[in-house]
Amino acid sequence: MADVTATGGTITYREAVAEGIAREMRRDPTVVCLGEDIGAAEGVFKTTVGLFKEFGPRRVWDTPISEQAIVGAAMGAAMTGIRPVAEIMFSDFLACCWDYLANEIPKVRYMTGGQVTVPLVVRTANGGGLGFGAQHSQAVENWALAVPGLKVVAPSTPADVIGLMAASIRSDDPVVFFEHKGLFASKGPAAPEGHVVPLGAAAVVRPGADVTLVALASTVPVALRAAETVAAEGIDAEVVDLRCLVPLDMHTVLDSVGRTSRLVIVEENPYQGGWGATVASIVADEGFESLDAPVRRVAAACVPLPFADSLEQVVLPTADKVAAEVRRLAAY
Amino acid sequence: MADVTATGGTITYREAVAEGIAREMRRDPTVVCLGEDIGAAEGVFKTTVGLFKEFGPRRVWDTPISEQAIVGAAMGAAMTGIRPVAEIMFSDFLACCWDYLANEIPKVRYMTGGQVTVPLVVRTANGGGLGFGAQHSQAVENWALAVPGLKVVAPSTPADVIGLMAASIRSDDPVVFFEHKGLFASKGPAAPEGHVVPLGAAAVVRPGADVTLVALASTVPVALRAAETVAAEGIDAEVVDLRCLVPLDMHTVLDSVGRTSRLVIVEENPYQGGWGATVASIVADEGFESLDAPVRRVAAACVPLPFADSLEQVVLPTADKVAAEVRRLAAY
Amino acid sequence: MTAPADQLTGAATELLGWYEQMAVIRGTEKAAQDLFLAGLVKGTTHLAAGQEAVAVGVSAALRADDYVFATYRGHHHAIARGASPEACLAELMSRATGLCKAKGGSMHLTKADAGMLGSYAIVGSHLPMAVGAAWSATLRGTDQVAVAFFGDGATNIGAFHEALNLAAVWRLPVVFVCENNLYMEYTPIASVTAVPNPAADRAPAYRLPAELIDGNDVVVVRDAAARAVDRARTGGGPTVVEARTYRHFGHSRTDPGTYRPAEEVREWLARDPLAVARDRLSRLGVPDDVVSTVDGRVAELVAAAVSAAKAAPPADPAEALTDVWADGGAQWRT
Amino acid sequence: MTAPADQLTGAATELLGWYEQMAVIRGTEKAAQDLFLAGLVKGTTHLAAGQEAVAVGVSAALRADDYVFATYRGHHHAIARGASPEACLAELMSRATGLCKAKGGSMHLTKADAGMLGSYAIVGSHLPMAVGAAWSATLRGTDQVAVAFFGDGATNIGAFHEALNLAAVWRLPVVFVCENNLYMEYTPIASVTAVPNPAADRAPAYRLPAELIDGNDVVVVRDAAARAVDRARTGGGPTVVEARTYRHFGHSRTDPGTYRPAEEVREWLARDPLAVARDRLSRLGVPDDVVSTVDGRVAELVAAAVSAAKAAPPADPAEALTDVWADGGAQWRT
């Protein structure tokens, strides 16, 4: 985050969402929001606070519980001169409009031979750790990664929320923007006006020499905590915040592994089909000669997310689990 | 396929689908089929030929174009004493009922603390290579792999279709059964009565000493052709047909790589988020010490599937592309 | 005109039973709220206080072997079908004795052995499931009926449409019960729905009969449900029942419900289903002290449930890795 | 009563124009069929022969800047909106000059610069998109109208329901045109739909006006479409138009259509939209030779289109890896 110039104040990740959207709405009158309870109610996660008041009902639209209509309408609008920002309340509900995310939005440009563009953002509250149970807790960036034609963004800090929101809304390509529920309350330096973080640029959030930790969204603080833990034991871990899965900044990852020769990937999604598998497979191919140890992935267990928080901790990646893997690799 | 005793005759993959279902319907009166145009019309791919005639409208149900209702009703029926076999005509349309595949069917047993079981099969025509365009050609086994709680089956031969269909319908767990469109016309030895291929047992369909090729469904013949090609050049490739992604038989893969020290994974899905990434990541971890060369994945290019067959060939894995990678690894 | 407890008419006795069930639900909901405020309930809860008459009235029209599918706002349905307040509260408090071993939580209460086949937290998703359970009943040649409870907001999602059409075409024994509490989360249903009665007004689109009823009067609900269940059981196909009702609390635990006009809240609180039932009881000649005795018994039962749930052991961490597959395990690879 | 070509009434001239468009579509569909039989068209095609009046009649009521969204059975809509037969056939034949550079194929014909914003092959998926385009028009303050064409089978999928409700609630300038050709693929729509008129009978569920019309009479279609488009353009909100029609070929290229009763096929072939239009032309006094001249011109145009498409270069393999992103490329990683 070297490019973030703090304005002196701090802001929560939650506030940063609304702030990021508001800045773009001020800049560009074609940016319009739609979603369930986002207007006068200001969003069930309070991530659209102030928008309805500032921009009114012609720019901020409450919808029925109709995920297909929300995202389908966003697509039709995006094809005809609007830049819609559609909210899907919980990322689990992307499954209810998956046809649009998997088959329509990402393919229409290609299958029309480039006749149309679809500049839209689908924002969604993602991830677990809050006791919301199996159907309101999933981290599903990996679902989106499996679909060519979607840009996939998942910020870990308030400033990145603002900077990546700007880049996402300005992007002429469709973006799925994952806001992590577990990070909403977290605070960080505010971003200056005009702050834009380009899509596809990972950040080395902690430099280190011994092991590379690759993380995304909620797992960035987990990886950083693990790095602090092992630092006390003399292991110097580098932490890479991917920020985006598409475009995927493998340059930064391969460069880091080239220096550390060891890789641990920290993912919130289940191990099977997780995004880290794609990163690992690229490193096991293109970075093979750098590797001095097995590539490890600390992901969620391959079960639905349980309700009880004590059980959730068994399933999800934790700093302890990451630290244990780092130690194993360092000792390899 | 050592366990397949040929009855002397041959059968197409397409016929094997109907035959596999019919055998189970004869055996178990609670097995019931539902889907679009599967009854009197016998399926748009002719994969339900004979079922309506033999079992009648109380066992073979035509549905409206309502993928959510089809799979949701199958779930409700499975929870209450029926073993439904639901057809989703093209696997791309799984996106239209993805909530059921991702959030409901695989989670309900877990989130009720084991109170219910969901013994159902969702069968679907999968894959490209036939000029059906971006929305009717995808290979999406990887979507299902990303969801804990689904068994994922994708046979490559007629006998396996029958044997795996038997195991799938008898399974008390939900199974997504991918029938590859490109294989429908292919022929193979018929399976004897009572033939059951257990879920989660990969098959070494070509033994070899130099390189391991891991394949699934349509990529099994692709890998076999590539193996023949390089055999003429003195490279002895082993081909593993995974048959299932869940349960995933890593034992067979790791054993093979332990002998060959080289791995090429051949996937029809796009590289980003493909199932091969999960296999590669496990080998890069648990099989790290066996590897003498980078792990390579020959997957589809990260684009939607184009219509023109000449363009499809650019995007999809082919025997030539696989052979080229095998050569590179053998020379490594 | 009042009568001693042992001389009540059949109708009065029956209603008193329903009143008691509603009171148990109300008591449990209040307990859940208190436990949440005390920090003992994590995650989220969606209380059904105010909507008890729908659950109890419909359940009264069902047989033990019928099927029920509910939503994340499903405490009342679970209890009405026989889940104990203790097991429900234990689930909310992440105890090993929870109804779903603390793996489901408030949004997924399930009591399969009582035909209560789950609470689903993706709006509308369970309507096709209920259709499937009804289909299964006809396939197996039983005369079981399936009921789907859902909110007004659920009528705008695609699964609603697909489920009603399929049920109608296959003429299945399913009853669709919409609990129209006037709001989705914080948005008035009228502002996002093309018809005034979101479920009942859509029934003709599937050639289904519909009843629009007072969902706060347990007797009205029971009678309408009995008609619909009877129709279903005797081959008459599905019915849509839209019960107008109101939730006493906000949408979920974090919602103070300030978007609702005070006047509207006041009116509906005055029509509390418990008050409506007490009124009916008194008109049936049931003495106040009989009702008070019931209230006392319920208070004790709920208090005991709270104590027992509090005293229960926490969820077993090992349970996190069970129950994915029918064999009880979670192994996905060799 | 017939008149020389240069003395036709306005109505006759207009109708002759629509007749010519329908004939062009018919000729192109026949050519597509022949080319398929000759092995020059790969993949699948869904011919609209028999349904031309819907496309031409609706298009006649639209402005050049209006939007149209169609299905995999969309050749007629593409051509009616101005796609050339040559570009369409070239697309089907995988030529570099194809309407979508041979990346779309028959199911995805699109002519965005004529407001024909695509053909979608997942049933029902484009209805919300059309709603979105109509919403966009209101947001941008234009008076453009969006039209979604869809089949009878599409009325049973969830996206239909969500789209109609949202369009109604937001009172958007969109017209929903159902081409009811009586069948989904091989299954009669009546056997899987709860109401006899799958689109029109559902309109009241969204408080929308509906018209059930003869889809084989281009004048009837144009008039109904004009009413609906006018309502949309002037702030009156969406309309459902259900046009009864029939396809002359099977569902797709591999389907001989044997599930359709011979008597039914005969009746509908007799009501061929071209015949209906010719009949009307003759009643308007248009001489046969004028119509023949049109037929001849059309035959030449189609023949030229076939030759040109055949002569065009094959798709450029490099195109497989372009057009994913707005920058023209397909790079997803560094």
Ligand SMILES: Cc1ncc(C[n+]2csc(CCOP(=O)(O)OP(=O)(O)O)c2C)c(N)n1
């Ligand atoms: C598909 C889906 N979209 C959105 C949500 C978020 N959500 C949960 S409850 C709710 C409101 C539901 O309203 P209604 O159906 O009236 O039920 P009520 O909560 O009033 O009982 C919403 C939007 C969800 N759970 N599922």
Ligand SMILES: Cc1ncc(C[n+]2csc(CCOP(=O)(O)OP(=O)(O)O)c2C)c(N)n1
């Ligand atoms: C969601 C979805 N389900 C199934 C299909 C397969 N399919 C293609 S066309 C079709 C029939 C559609 O019927 P209708 O809407 O009446 O249109 P028509 O083909 O008659 O023009 C079906 C089932 C599909 N393309 N998409």
Ligand SMILES: [Mg+2]
């Ligand atoms: Mg409600």
Ligand SMILES: [Mg+2]
């Ligand atoms: Mg049709």
